[in-house]
Every structure is written in C-alpha cells, then in structure tokens.
Amino acid sequence: MENTNVEVPKKSLNFIEAFVEQDLKDGKNDGRIQTRFPPEPNGYLHIGHAKAICLDFGIARNYNGICNLRFDDTNPVKEDVEYVDAIQEDIKWLGYNWSNIYYASDYFQQLWDLAVELIKQGKAYIDEQSAETIAKQKGTTTVAGTESPYRNRPVEENLALFLQMNTGKIAEGAMVLRAKIDMASSNMHFRDPLMYRVINSHPHHRTGYTWKAYPMYDYAHGQSDYFEGVTHSLCTLEFEVHRPLYDWFIDQFKDSDYRPRQIEFNRLNLTYTVMSKRKMLQLVQEGLVSGWDDPRMPTIGGLRRRGYSPDSIHNFIDKIGFTKFEAQNDIGLLEHAVRESLNKTAKRVNAVINPVKLIITNYPEGQVEMMETVNNPEDESAGTREIPFSREIFIEREDFMIDAPKKFFRLAPDKEVRLKSAYIVKCTGYESDENGDVSVIYCEYYPETKSGMPEANRKVKGTLHWVSASHALKAEVRLYDRLFSVENPSADPRDFRELLNPDSLKVLTECYVEPSLLTAQSLDHFQFQRIGYFNLDPDSSPDKLIFNRTVSLKDSWAKEQLR
C-alpha cells in the first residue's frame, strides 16, 4: 500500500501555474507558496479527487512550496475516522507526502474567538427563526431577500446567546449565528450567510461532545486557509460564487499583507462513470458492486485493485489538464494513459483465457524443453525467463479457424505459425465435438526452427502465445467493462441503476497461465500477450489464482472476441 517512490511527472504550465508565477513575480506573500488538499472525511477518494491532489501537491512541488493535508471536518453528522485513514493511504499511494496534517476541528476555538469578535463589531447576529423561514427570507436569485427581525438585536444579547448555543441547552435548529452583510445582494451567499449551527446529536470524530456549535464551510474554510498560511486555495468551479464571501471573511480578520487566494478549476467528469458520493454509496449498499474497491469503481481503491498504477493516473491527469471549462473527459483517454504507462513496465506473460488443446504429434512424449523468453521487449533490463514447452499445449480458441479468411494470419489447416519463443508448427488436422466446436488441434513441428537457432529466421505470418498443458496453472480471469452503458449517466434523467451495463463483469474460470505466475505478488501487473493488462487480485491464493483485467489491448479483433 505504502508507495512513496512514485515518480510524479512535471506538468505543463496551466492557468493556475500562470497565476502562481504572476504572484511570485509581484512579490506577494513574501514569495511563499502554500497549498492544501482539504477533503471532508465523509467518503472514499475517487479519481476526481486524484485530479485535485495532483494539482495541490503538484503546484507545491513545482514552486518549492508546501502542501498540507487538511480534513475539513466541521460537520460531525457525516464524518468518520474510518475515512480519515483511507484518505491518507490513497494520497500516499498516489506518491505524495504532505508537509503537515491539519484538521479544521483544530481551529474550533480560534474560529469561535473570531466569531465573538465579529459579533462585537456588530457584524454578526443570532437568528432564532426556523430553517424554513430563513430560507424563505433569502429570496431568490432574482428577488431580493428580506431582513430577519433578529438582525438588529443588541451586541450583548448576541454574545450571550452565542455562548448559549454551545452549552447543549439549545436544541438543534433553534438558533444560528449569521454574518450581517446584505440581504439584497445579487450574490445569494452575501444574504446574511450562516456561520454557526447547533449539532449536539452526533459526537465529533475528534472532539467528541466538546462542541455543540459548529462553524459552516464558508466561514471555516477560508479562515483555516488563513490560519495555516495557505497562499493558493485551489478548489472546483462550483465554489466560484463563494469566492467573494471567502474574501469578505478574510477581509474582516486579516492583519498583514498576507492573504490566501482562491482559484477555481474544472472538476473531472468522466464518460460512462458516476462520481457522486451518493450514487457510489448506493452501488455499494445495494450490492451492485462488491464494495468501495470493486475494480469497476472510480475510487482510488477500485483503480488500484483493477491494476491502475499511480503512474498511469498521473499520466492521465497530465493529459486532461486544468481549465475553467466544464469538460466531459473520455474514459478512453484514461484507458490510453493506463496502457501507455503499463506498457513500459508490465511483464509479458503467456496466458490463455479461452483454451483449446494443441498436440504436436512429432514431438517426443514426455519431453520438456525450457524456452527462454523476454520479460519486456520495451525494457531490456527486465531480463528473460524460461517457460516449459511440451507435446501438449493450450492456445487461444480464437487463434484457430477451420475456414480462415485471407487476412487471418493465425493457425488454420495446413498453415504454419510461430509459437512465441518456441518452434514453427504446421497444422495437420483437428477434431470437433458434437457441437462442431474444435476440441483438439494436431500439428507437426520443425525442430530446426527453435527460437534462437540459425534456422529460426524463417518468416511465418503469425505468432501465437501458448502454455504447456501439463505445466500451466489454472486461473480465474475477471474481465471488466464500463459500469454504465450510457455516455453521461449523471445527466441521464433515468434512475442510474437502469443505466448499469449488464456485462460490466465477466468471469472466466477455464483459463491457463504460465507457471511463473505462481510467485506473483498481489496487485503485480502483467501484459497477457495480445489480450490485455492484468493484475493479480488481492483475494487470490496459491490454490485459486484470480486475475483482474486492468484494460484490454487496443486490438479490435481481440476486443470483439472478449465481449
């Protein structure tokens, strides 16, 4: 799990980096660069968070700044320590280390004191109206709000009531603290936003029942940034309208030239994917997936289990960039990024996922030869290994056709193919079962065509992967496809469960892999020749090898066969 040696590529300049460089040039904040990644510990991280993480930590790294992890834990109703731990593991797995770890709850006292200060200045008041009434008085986007009857209550009364709010004697919803700004503002967030509400029914995961009044996001987030010395507070586009309020709160309290700056970027939208926490939770709870780390889930845990490397995720984030345009990113680009990254490192192994037996009739019975084969043609340092070859082997059913069309360069009656790393063989016959399916293929081999021998250079059109029948390990292979069958499930008006792709998981139990895979470690990734990238599932055991398909190779023929 711990993986701190991941290489994180330097991104090309984006508009946020341009802002950062301008701020540096202008000498702002004494040339200091500080960011933060501020998750609320109320769920698991997904690939959308990975985008934010790459930006927050990446900016700090590229500009000799620091990036802190801060849990935005101001709402105990939704938060849990379970998520705090999982979030940290996922960030580390992505290859990042935070300088400090903070919690918004660390600032509860400071925030409280500043709120008192604001009340004393007459800029905040206690409202005792119901949530419904307050909402009604906010007006609408086109109609100005009306002022609360409590808006002008005396400072002393406000102070006394604010203290009351934190005693536990005040019922939830009975009173709130509001900033006194402008009920007629064209920005809804300026219409006397709530700063504090009472929550006494849930313990906070860190402070227990110490506090009964909790700060709201708009107040707590900006001030937390300010307390920590954040210079660039990066968040997603939907917080754009919050920025004036963010700045307003900063203005109330700042006492030097330093000020944090909020910059918004586009969140990640992936085709064929839902990333809403609510929907992901539903998928898990209703058993539509096996859990938060189901290989089909867009969670960091799911991607990890599926065989995505941290490097491949960085590669993807690097490709999609950061802009202010609400984009729909093609899942195909993610898959491309994964292939590109895994291609450099994945060990090539022989595996046959839809086997048919092939007997080499002129090969001595009982003879076994160890054939040398390269681990990775892209990387010489990966070395070679030996695989056993014998009279009876398995090949892919798709690699043999009785009536082969002209462009079919694999095996067919009277045709020759190269067995990868071994001999050239010629098909001399086959047998079919009662359904007409081929049950066994007969070949003869040419002993002088063994790989590496002088006579081996004879050209044949096709090369097939294979495993020795008596040496192969039986394995279970799980093929994954996109979870949803529509391009933009989030925008589809139908219930998202109706949009699930019924073929998103296909389990193959009659698969054979070469014996070297017995020593594979959990999550190790491999390229199965001409099939795709796979990794060993954590639930595997020596008795039952389970491989997850990370992504298929971009071979239209193979793709068709795998469906």
Next chain:
RNA sequence: UGUCUUAUGGUGUAAUGGUAGCACUGCAGUUUCUGGAUCUGCCUGUCUAAGUUCGAAUCUUAGUAAGACAACCA
C-alpha cells in the same frame, strides 16, 4: 428575468495582439517471434455579429449556448 463563469476539430488541451499546435479517437500505411507496442501519413477546429488594430482565438460591446449559485452540506 439576477450575479458569477465558460465557449478553439468528434473529444480534451496549447497558442496571453503576430504562421492555430499537441494528444486521444477515427482512417490508411510501415514494421515486428502475435495484428499489441513502435514508426509514418491523412481527416476534422477558433459559437455569431459588430468594433479597436497594420494585424484578433486572444482586447471591447451585443447576441447565442452551456455551467454554477436560493443546504442549519462541503
């Protein structure tokens, strides 16, 4: 009948007043002890209209379209 933001090939993203480039997809080809990978080529784009300028994707105005905002969520 509001405020804020955005608009570049099918998709994503560069070009910060000076030749519209890159990647993905698609198509065609090359090559290989697998048709993958590699390599090569091709296709397709500045939302509309006015203005400023020697020159506009870029600046201005208007229009059009899209997104965000009216949680005691973050």
